Amino acid sequence: MPLSSEKHIIDKKFKEGLEHYKLQASGKVWQRISGSLSTEEKRGSNRQRILALALLLLFLGTGTLVITTGNRTGKNKIEKSKTEKQLITGTENTTTALSQAGSDTRKDASVKE
């Protein structure tokens, strides 16, 4: 804010007369300001409540999604391991049956001899 170099008498006199002049406004101005501040505070706290609620809903939603997905994955894993076990058991049974059949054939051959 540079000061002007030109000092016109009007500028000088009005500046001198008004620069440090103090005057109190009527008391109702503070009442109006206080009312506005209260309204702003209420708006602010409502905004905070809405934000908190939104965050809570987001948290619950995310939590539910994670749990549901986790359960599905768990179930799938269990089913997969069951199938694998069944397959392994089936293979073992087949191997046992085949080896049993093989030994029976050998026994028959020795009896014939």
Add this chain to the structure above:
Amino acid sequence: MRLWGKEKINEQQLIEGCINGDRRMQEEFYKVFSPRMFPICLRYANDYYQAEDMLQEGFIRAYANLQKFRNEGSFEGWMKRIFINTAIEGYRKNLVMNNMLEVEDMKNDLVQQDDFHHLSASDLIKMVQRLSPGYRTVFNLYAIEGYAHQEIADMLGINIGTSKSQLARARYLLQKMVLNSQKIQKYAAVL
């Protein structure tokens, strides 16, 4: 430093209290600064009631922006800028700048130092308020606040020539008002 009950509170404590939303501090802040800011509003407003509206708006803006004050320069200067911006914002769109008169057409040496003796600060404010918003705003920004014409032109969205002609016209009208009030004063003294 100001006494508040038994405590002594300074400007920094007031600012911090206001930022924290302490209503008593906000009221104290208003009591400290409103006598200095209200005359600024009066100078830019058409009348007392409009000045009160500007004062209210300015304080609400100040409370909302206190945390942005960075202790660069004086706090009072920062406050003044808020109130000046509040005052000119309303006018910026609606300012009618009468650029018809040439600066040279107006005599600028109508008054002397002695012509101001009978005038109080309140009289001077009333004279400024009688100017049209365009003249008043440019006069306030240039003569009282000390802005340069380029800055005023940028602030108000006008060109430098317009700012200069508005100032010249404002000075001319104020000189006439000063002389008229002097005549009335002399006439009243004779009676």
